Amino acid sequence: xxxxRSIWLTDPNGAEVExxxxxxxxxxxxxxxxxxxxxxxxxxxxxSDEWNLEFGADSVLLENVGPDGQEVGTLRFADAGEARSIAxxxxxxxFEALRARPWAA
Numbered sequence: 272x273x274x275x276r277s278i279w280l281t282d283p284n285g286a287e288v289e290x291x292x293x294x295x296x297x298x299x300x301x302x303x304x305x306x307x308x309x310x311x312x313x314x315x316x317x318x319s320d321e322w323n324l325e326f327g328a329d330s331v332l333l334e335n336v337g338p339d340g341q342e343v344g345t346l347r348f349a350d351a352g353e354a355r356s357i358a359x360x361x362x363x364x365x366f367e368a369l370r371a372r373p374w375a376a
Contacts, residue, residue, distance in 0.1 A: 276364060277319045283311035292316060297326070297358050301351060304328045316361055324361050331357055333374060344374030 278292040283303055288296060300314040304327065317323045321337035331354065333343040348354050360368045 275319075278362060279317055281315045281317065283307050283314055292362065294355050294358055294362070298351065298355070301326060301328075301354060316358060318361070318364075322361070322366070324358065326354060326358075333369060342376075343370065344376045346372055346374050 280288040280292050280296055280300060282288055282300055288300070290296065297314070297316065304312060304314065307328075313325050313327050315323055315325045317336065321335050321340060323332075323334050323336045325332040325334070330345055330347045332345045335341050335343075346357070348357065357369070357372070360366075
């Protein structure tokens with residue numbers, strides 16, 4: 272895990288979620304997407320290095336949102352368990368495992 276790296280979650284309305292970023296909090300946010308309208312259809316997990324995971328109901332986008340950032344791609348996931356696995360890699364700072372996934376540009 273990267274020392275000094277902070278991570279925060281953003282809800283479907285774009286507000287930062289209070290408290291620690293965790294898989295449990297992400298689960299709650301993903302459940303909220305079931306009834307979301309088109310404008311409020313994503314939640315995100317962002318770190319202090321400007322890496323961002325943006326989760327929709329069945330897919331996730333990995334990108335760096337910094338000024339010189341880049342989009343790695345989008346990945347569809349089969350269920351909440353797979354979404355949790357992707358989030359756990361992000362929380363652990365395991366970008367090697369994240370990048371090894373089959374992201375579509």
